[in-house]
Amino acid sequence: MNSTNMSQKANGIGHDSVCPRNVTKMNTMPFTVCKFVIVSLLLMGCADGRKLSSESAADVSSKESEIEIVCETDRLEQPVEPVKGTQQAEKLALPRRLNSAHLPNAIQIHGKVISGGQPDGEDAFQELQNLGIKTIISVDGAKPDLELAKRHGLKYVHLPHSYDGIPEQRGKELAKAVRDFEGPIYIHCHHGKHRSPAAAAVACVTAGLIDPSMSSVILNLAGTNPNYRGLYESAESAQKVDDAFLDALKCDFPESAELTPMAESMVHLEKTFDSVKTAAAAGWKSPLTRPDLHPVQEVLLLKDHFSELLRTESVAKEPEGFRNMLRESESAAADLEAALMSWSESGAALPVPDSLPASFERIAKNCVTCHTEFRDVPLSEKQR
Numbered sequence: 001m002n003s004t005n006m007s008q009k010a011n012g013i014g015h016d017s018v019c020p021r022n023v024t025k026m027n028t029m030p031f032t033v034c035k036f037v038i039v040s041l042l043l044m045g046c047a048d049g050r051k052l053s054s055e056s057a058a059d060v061s062s063k064e065s066e067i068e069i070v071c072e073t074d075r076l077e078q079p080v081e082p083v084k085g086t087q088q089a090e091k092l093a094l095p096r097r098l099n100s101a102h103l104p105n106a107i108q109i110h111g112k113v114i115s116g117g118q119p120d121g122e123d124a125f126q127e128l129q130n131l132g133i134k135t136i137i138s139v140d141g142a143k144p145d146l147e148l149a150k151r152h153g154l155k156y157v158h159l160p161h162s163y164d165g166i167p168e169q170r171g172k173e174l175a176k177a178v179r180d181f182e183g184p185i186y187i188h189c190h191h192g193k194h195r196s197p198a199a200a201a202v203a204c205v206t207a208g209l210i211d212p213s214m215s216s217v218i219l220n221l222a223g224t225n226p227n228y229r230g231l232y233e234s235a236e237s238a239q240k241v242d243d244a245f246l247d248a249l250k251c252d253f254p255e256s257a258e259l260t261p262m263a264e265s266m267v268h269l270e271k272t273f274d275s276v277k278t279a280a281a282a283g284w285k286s287p288l289t290r291p292d293l294h295p296v297q298e299v300l301l302l303k304d305h306f307s308e309l310l311r312t313e314s315v316a317k318e319p320e321g322f323r324n325m326l327r328e329s330e331s332a333a334a335d336l337e338a339a340l341m342s343w344s345e346s347g348a349a350l351p352v353p354d355s356l357p358a359s360f361e362r363i364a365k366n367c368v369t370c371h372t373e374f375r376d377v378p379l380s381e382k383q384r
Contacts, residue, residue, distance in 0.1 A: 095218050102127045105192035107200075107222055110209045112183035115200040115222065117192030118142065125152045134182040137174070139199040140189040141267040143256050157181065158257040163194060163371065165230030165379040166202050171238060174199055175206035176246045177253060190270065197222035198231040205238040207246070212239060227371070230378035262314040269305040273367065276302055280360055284340060284352055296340055302363070303333035322374050325366045332362035 098106040102124035104117025114133070118140060119125050125145075128136070129152040137157045138144050144156045157177055161170050178185055187203070189195035201215040215235040224231060259267070278287055279295035286293050306329050309315050315323060336359035343353055 095214065095221055097221065100127065103186075103188075103192075105222060107192075107197060107218070109197075109200045109218055110204050112209065113178060113185050113187060113200055113204055115187050115192060115196045115218075117196070118188050118190050119145070119148075119186075122148065125149065125154065128152065128154060128186055131184065131186075133184050133186045135177075135185045137177055137181075137185060137187045137199075137203075138189070139174075139187065139195050141259055141263050142190070142271070146255055155181065156255045157253045158255060159199075159253070160257055160259065160263075161195060161199065162263075163228050163231065163376045164382065166199060166234040167379065171202045171206055171234065172241065172246070172249055173251045173253075174203035175241065176249050176251055178203040178209065179207040179243075179246060181253075193223050194225060194228050194231055197224055198228075198235045201235040202238045205235075206241055208240040208243075212236075228376055230376060230380070233378050233380060260314065261312055262309075265305065265309050265312065269302070269309070272298060272302045272305055273363070276360065277364075280357065284343070284356055285348065296337070296344055299333060299337045299340055303330060303337055306330035306333055319374070322370065325370050329363050329366045332359045332366070335359045336363070 094111075095107055095109050098108055098114065098116075100106040100116070102121070103119060106114055106116035108114050114131070118138075119128055119136070125148045133154060135155045135157065136144070136149060137159060139159055139161050141160050144158055146156055149156045159170060159173055159177065161167065166174070174187075178187075187196050187200045189199070197218050201210075201218045204210040205212050205215060215238060216232070219232060219235055226232065275293055275298040276295070278290060279285070279293060279298060281287075284295050286295070306326055310323065310326050310330065315326065336356065339353055339355040339359060343350065343356065
């Protein structure tokens with residue numbers, strides 16, 4: 001800055017000055033010294049301001065671009081692909097829970113991947129389409145709704161796995177699917193709390209999309225039950241594999257996979273149990289949100305599921321403890337059906353009898369015990 005500008009600054013007439021335009025002159029020495037110090041500090045600030053303003057347009061444009069990318073990732077309506085140079089920003093923003101009207105427990109894992117629960121009905125598939133989703137990967141045993149998916153221009157890939165963990169081969173298939181199929185990709189199980197976040201974590205880590213340290217963060221955010229030790233083991237042990245390996249990996253990506261009779265029966269059993277649970281929460285009446293749900297009918301179906309399972313060859317090969325739990329659940333379902341029918345025939349005017357919640361609790365307790373002792377034992381322990 002030249003002497004003329006310095007003089008203007010000292011008198012408060014420079015365009016960057018924050019001082020009053022007319023500074024009264026004082027003849028005292030102390031004030032003159034203070035005035036010199038203040039003006040010097042102001043000049044240093046102005047110089048810093050000019051230095052900041054001299055940043056190149058390219059640098060500013062780059063920063064604005066990075067900010068825009070983070071904001072776009074934060075918007076539910078438009079999940080975006082990650083862009084080089086913004087990985088650090090993405091690490092800070094993801095994973096994160098998404099507000100969704102029709103997709104249970106939706107969590108964005110990566111710019112290309114969202115985990116959540118099963119899309120059920122027209123509204124859910126419309127929301128997926130609005131999100132820009134191109135590919136749906138189901139890790140649930142239930143058959144995907146291919147008709148609704150195709151109506152909304154979505155591709156389905158069915159790669160189911162159980163609660164006991166994700167087999168190594170299935171993990172690599174998931175990684176190849178996430179890497180190669182068009183995104184954004186929605187990975188779902190039934191409720192979106194256990195299998196799908198684990199599958200999404202394994203897929204993204206194995207494909208090199210996220211750091212392995214993020215796996216436990218994803219499962220904790222999703223609310224994955226710590227008792228599903230196999231799912232935690234699979235997610236936390238996942239490691240990136242070379243692209244060349246995934247390139248050479250031969251995979252069959254079916255729209256709807258064939259399940260074993262046992263697995264298919266368990267899918268139907270779980271769905272019916274959820275319906276009975278919904279009826280119980282509504283006071284054993286049809287919920288306002290589900291007028292088509294008839295408690296007596298659902299309890300009858302639940303009892304039949306237990307009865308049919310006990311007749312299968314696969315269950316006959318299971319441990320005696322497993323078969324005993326099925327028999328106890330069948331008996332509890334029969335008691336629940338009898339009590340519910342009796343109460344319903346009375347016009348449901350009387351208070352709910354204690355036998356209803358007691359019978360349902362017997363079934364629920366057996367389900368938890370069965371999961372703990374048989375269904376959810378980690379693959380690593382089953383293979384010993």
